[in-house]
Amino acid sequence: MMEKVIVHEVGLRDGLQNQSKHVHTDSKLEILSALIASGIKSIEVTSFVSPKAVPQMSDAKELYQSLPKKPGLHFEALVPNLKGYERATESGAKTIALVLASTDTMNRKNINMSLDEALKVNLDVIRRANNEGIRARCYISTALHCPFENYVNPIEVLKIADKLDTAGADELVIADTTGGGNPQQVDELFKALVISHEPKKLAGHFHDTRGMGLLLAWVALQHGVRKFDSSIGGLGGCPFAPGATGNLATEDLVFMLNQSGYETGIDIVKVRNAVKVAQGYVDQKLGGNIVGWLDTQKSL
């Protein structure tokens, strides 16, 4: 039997948050429909953050309440603090994604908290989520490279992972927010992570800024990780991490996994259609490396 890998689509949040051109709720729902039509079932749709910090996510409640109710679909929303948690759960979120950067400066730039303050907020929200039956997916962002402090000590990342896990995190997502990581680092970090955390609890979120995204996912896959974030057409970047471009393109990740004998349940041609839909709403040129080749395949 083929092994399953979950491709978790983050374009609507991680991608759109960085777009200057406003994307209307209806357009987000149209992109979402195209994603679902391709077989994608796990989707981070928005974030309940300050609308002043990220205006593109100011429709989070409206969007969340308009999500399709089809069984088998899994939606989640990013929250930076307790207020975000309350807004998300009141809007119907059953899974929240928390974000904690591995360095002090990145936390200050992203959520206006020190690393210690942010850690405390994360642990409080995780415990509350556990008590209320809400799944807590925990990002450790800038886990391989920080745009402000540059070097990230892997020991600190491991310590943060332990604290989040002990508090009750359902999932630990290792995020290369800037795309500044390299395969050797990922190999060493995941080798250490799987000693104390089950691989099924781990996920990878690799930006493709320097063309390493797919390779980093492949290395983590070799350590038993079976869930990866990606973004349609490579959409996005992080408004608070200078120089970061989009996440690993969903179509590239799906192609690699399907070709390598893993089961994603996702149809690459239909992902291509979803990229076209998303392209209609953003100025950024979309498309992973595989798109050029796909477009030459007349039979597909």
Ligand code: COA
């Ligand atoms: N959702 C909506 N509004 C929020 C909020 C949330 N989760 N958290 C705080 N606010 C509001 C407060 O109510 C307050 O509103 P007011 O000015 O009308 O009184 C205002 O934001 C400031 O609140 P404060 O607690 O002082 O927050 P801050 O200014 O220190 O900002 C964050 C902290 C976390 C809210 C803000 O930095 C943020 O939203 N960052 C998100 C970053 C992001 O999305 N990064 C990309 C994803 S990793």
Ligand code: ZN
């Ligand atoms: Zn990201």
